[in-house]
Amino acid sequence: MGNPKAFMTIPRKEAGYRPVSERIYDFGEVEQTLHREDRKLQASRCMDCGIPFCQWGCPLGNKMPEWQDLIYKGNWKKAIEILHETNNFPDFTGRICPAPCEKSCVLSLHEAPVTIRENEAAVTEVAFNEGLIKAQAPAHRTGRxxxxxxxxxxxxxxxxxxxxxxxxxxxxxxxxxxxxxxxxxxxxxxxxxxxxxxxxxxxxxxxxxxxxxxxxxxxxxxxxxxxxxxxxxxxxxxxHPRNIDPPGRDLKGIYFAMDFLSQENELLMEEELTFSEKISARNKHVLVIGGGDTGSDCVGTSIRQRALQVTQIEIMPKPPVGKNPATPWPYYPHILKTSSSHEEGCERRWALNTVSFNGENGQVREAVVEEVRWEKDENGRMKMVPTGPTEVMKADLVLLALGFxxxxxxxxxxxxxxxxxxxxxxxxxxxxxxxxxxxxxxxxxxxxxxxxxxxxxxxxxxxxxxxxxxxx
Incomplete structure (x- = not known):
């Protein structure tokens, strides 16, 4: 490694997001970028740790230490070549991957892993901007x-x-x-x-x-x-989206998350709508059911559509903050995740099960939820136990983000x-x-x-x- 002690002198620095007051008015990418010198310093933090747990944690087996060192040395061309050896599309993963590599980074033990995901996006942008990524047509065809x-x-x-x-x-x-x-x-x-x-x-x-x-x-x-x-x-x-079927599920205004998200993308691309009915969060109380990434995407999209209020509920209990003894390093940690969309203005609730929906003239207006707890049954499997208290939540638009x-x-x-x-x-x-x-x-x-x-x-x-x- 070019600078094996950089991790001791250079702190982790993230690019961060565009200001909330700016980004909620458009659909431009929220994540910012660091200039090259900052990015090279961040890459230098990759230590000579002996066993690259980052590579073990990556489903693609990306060779993180090699291309981090090349970024640090300013050899962007060789860095993208090595990255492409294992990953066809680092520009995709550099933006949307939850970065299991960073969770397995040795420096994650100190909650300051190398900014691998951001570095991945950065090296790909440099490569595209400088014409380093070119088509590689095969020299001959097999006829197959x-x-x-x-x-x-x-x-x-x-x-x-x-x-x-x-x-x-x-x-x-x-x-x-x-x-x-x-x-x-x-x-x-x-x-x-x-x-x-x-x-x-x-x-x-x-x-x-x-x-x-x-x-x-x-x-x-x-x-x-x-x-x-x-x-x-x-x-x-x-x-195929996972569904729920409480009383009132057939009311208007209850949609699968992907219908909502796909329609917004089709509108932005000026394509013909696949889902014929227009779904809009404007001036509505939006309830997102499901606490994962798709639910988070619904939150950000609803905010940009000028929703009055956005609430996201999850049936599972609230995960711990920071560290979780049940999922220790170098495994991917099950901890509280706060996305850029959550930071834009959203109430988040946990351990709530949807009991029913109430409506007016066929249109959903409320969701009735109850508190639940989770405990193990005689076979050691987790089961949901209702605890009794129920609550009525305003909901003019309900988005089901329950996975596939x-x-x-x-x-x-x-x-x-x-x-x-x-x-x-x-x-x-x-x-x-x-x-x-x-x-x-x-x-x-x-x-x-x-x-x-x-x-x-x-x-x-x-x-x-x-x-x-x-x-x-």
Missing amino acids: KVAVIGSGPAGMAAAQQLNRKGHHVTVFEKSRSVGGLLRYGIPNFKLAKNVIDRRLTQLIEEGIVFQTQTEIGKDIPGSRLLADYDAVCIAIGAG VHPVHAGLLDELGVAYDARGNVAVDTAGQTSVPKIFATGDASTGASLVVRAIASGRKVAEHIHQKLLV
Whole structure:
């Protein structure tokens, strides 16, 4: 390491966010950037710790110590090359990854880990600005054809890896634009869509064909796909939302979070709306049910739509602040997370279960919630126990951010004759191969909803297995 003692003299410095008074009036990215010299100093804090737990914690196995040191030395070109060895899209993960690498950093023991995620975004921006990221078309073509169904992070990663092996790759996407959850699910204030567009340009220049507004089973029969391609990779994600069904669920004004978030992104892109009914938080009391990242995104979007009040409730108890003995270092800690959206003005409540919804003229106006506690049953499993007190909360707009349960297109799996489990996830072996020999599955379609970084890792892994299969 160039400066093995920097971690003792240079404090952790984050780029921070744009002022709340400014950012809530637009959908521009909220996170700021540090200039190069500050970024080099932050990279120098990566210590020669012997065992890089950061690399162990990263689903992609990114070589953090190597490219941190290169940033410190000002060798941005070599840094992005090493980063790209393991991660196709560090500009995505550098913005939206929860950074398990930082949680596993040795300096996290002192609550001051290296700013790995921000450094990752920074080195990618420098590389794009200086023309260091160029299309890498294969030197020769194998003549083999691969179809990738779905253009989210897993699908794009698999497509790029397979294309660079020389195979002809076509990506089929049912939506108008490429990107999947990155495009339609994540708000612009976390991931600007031009970041996806510039990667898409690169992938097209490398020779990948993208066919949008094309649904397999509807626009192209599954039998034709199997006949025309040597291998098929299913990367359709896990977009079916988890639901609840208390009395009053059928009232107007109660929507799934992804319908709300996708519609806002479609409006910003000036696309035709997929969900025909306009969903607006303007001048409303918004209740977000679900305490995860999707719920947080609903909070930020509602605030930008000029909601009167935003409340987010979670059925689980409030996590501890700072450290949690139940999830010690170097494991990912289950602790209280406060997002940029929460800082913009939101009431947060925990251990509340939704009992019912009340309405007026068919429109939701209130939610009735009750306090709960969690305890272990005789088998050691956690169970929810109502504690009695109930409360009525104002709610003109209710957004259900309860996670996802299985691939949104189970019909597609039937069309292709692919087996799936009781949860709706595609059944695969360790190589990602399905019950149909030439069909593979990757990302959330096979694992259930997870992180973008895991989707990219899965896409890369299954691409290698497909490549080996095609060589036989």
